[in-house]
Amino acid sequence: MNKVKQKDLILYSGLIILGLAAPYLFSAFKVQLTYLCVLIVLAMTWNLQGGEMGYNSFGNILFYGLGMYLTASVQVGMFFSLAEWTESGGEKTFVHTTAQYFQGMGVGLLVAAIVPTIVAGAIGYAILGLRGHYFAICTLGLGIAAGEIAGGIEIIGAGQGFTTPPFPAEIVDPEARGQFFYFLSFLVLVLAFVFVKYIYGSRFRLILNAIRDNEDKAEAMGIQTMKYKIVGWMCSAFFCGLAGGIMGGLIGYIDSTDVAFDGREMGVFMVLMAILGGKGTLWGPIIGATLFHFFKEGLWTFILGWQYVALGVLIVVIVVYFPEGLMGWLREKYPERFGEVIDEKDRKAQVELK
């Protein structure tokens, strides 16, 4: 297992080179590429507990929004008074120097990764005791409640929103901002991929799958399911927080319900992308997110105003007709490619049954 196959090596190095070259090749689409990286991270980590563990959460947006607010708050709060900043709408008198900006961003992202992880651990015991659709609805409620509550808190801008620190003006290169955020998100993407890939080869994944397939039996086999469920959720929360932090900086403005705790968009996107690609596969969410992003960006400009209708229809169509996703469909079609051997006798028996 330890030996990386030559084919894989070529694939990964090719992807990394593509990823590193992308902002120079498609320099007009840097923001879109950053979005893509973030979407892939969200889909991949959602898949970790939605697809592998079978706990379909609508509430990972909670960690995403938390990360976004935390990064911005730390970035501002380290150097200025947070209350005055939000009062003024982040204008004029408070200007971050270059060093301050990057220091703040670094510390902010660190906090944005750690705090949601802790939050997930803290509420995990209570929330993860719920199963199936109760878990789904409960997390949906959590995400929306967080948005509503954040919209009422004065110090982070309440309903008028929170302007994140602008990119330092001392860096005159107009490309710099886009490149910085792209490489940051790409770094997180690589981190997330390596992490998820590692989990896919580990015993931990088998335990998560056991929980998904039959939690009671898993418990009866002596697995401390609650412990693993919480750890699984914390893994998701870690990357959701990071992704949120980056997005906050990229968008430059945080609104409680439309940007941060955006259950109507991001919260659904991550579920949809994972399902589109195929839940419970390593590459499924990546392919799903990429396809979804291309679809969204390519099509939405043509159907301006109708994009949410299209989104809703897309959700219904995907969920009703392709619940197994693209990878699931491929697996059905070419089982040999997935290392599944179908016994010839079995196939005959199936045909006879029909």
Next chain:
Amino acid sequence: MDFLIFKAPMLMVQASLDGILLGILFALIAYGMALQWGVMNIINIAQGDLVILGGYIAYTMYLAGIHPAWGVIVSPIIMFFVGWALYKLVINKVVDRDLFISILATFGIAIVFQQLMNFIFGADVVVAQSGYGTTMLFDNSVTLPNSKIFSAVISVLYAVALVIYMKKSRLGRAIRATAQNARAAKILGVDTEKVYAATFGINAALCGIAGALISITLTLHPYVGLPYTVRSFMIVIVAGLGNLPAVAVSGMGLGLFEEFADYILGTEFRIGAVFMLLVFILVYRRFKLSKKREYLK
């Protein structure tokens, strides 16, 4: 956050009356949800959006010059067919599947509905004026809009009518039989497909009534559907499926909770409080059940 409500006892009376009248309305929506959840085993996230659509039907009548109160008759009829069509288009494909599929599919429907309503009726907060005036109680210190009383009365009337219909009519019996055991009902000659469609239609019709009442008592906006879904979901899980008196009581309880949360926490936290209550109720029940080594099913 000020605690005015504890200084002025009359405000408490006001909040209680408002809460109970509002709660009856919530209970009506929750009854619809309990019905289709019990019969079809589907959690309909679009419930609240059906309510809002029903409200917009009444509002359109109001714009056309007809008194919006007639909406409580017209809107359920239209909504019944909307529900029927929705069933035939989407819901029949998710009935026997995983509940998560139905949640996500109805979530998609909810998004479509919200956006279409946004196109057709605009993104403004609207209200249909019923012109019913207000009743003053206790030396003018408690004001009660007559439209709220009207809506509570209509809700109760419809709920009672539906209960009788479910008990006495042939379709009602078929629905109850399907809820108990769909397979057995099918064997005994019940067209379950039709029963499901009718159930979803009745649910939508109830939403239509509630929506028409909301259009004259509260406000309408294309994106406020989800809180109604969550409220009815909450009422159903507290009351249990098919327990109508409990639905009514927990509906009123929720109404009271909301009014008091409104006064104590402030209006900006009202919706947040509703969603947090959902989380608390679920977590509370989870801990209670886990003592018996069970979980919510």
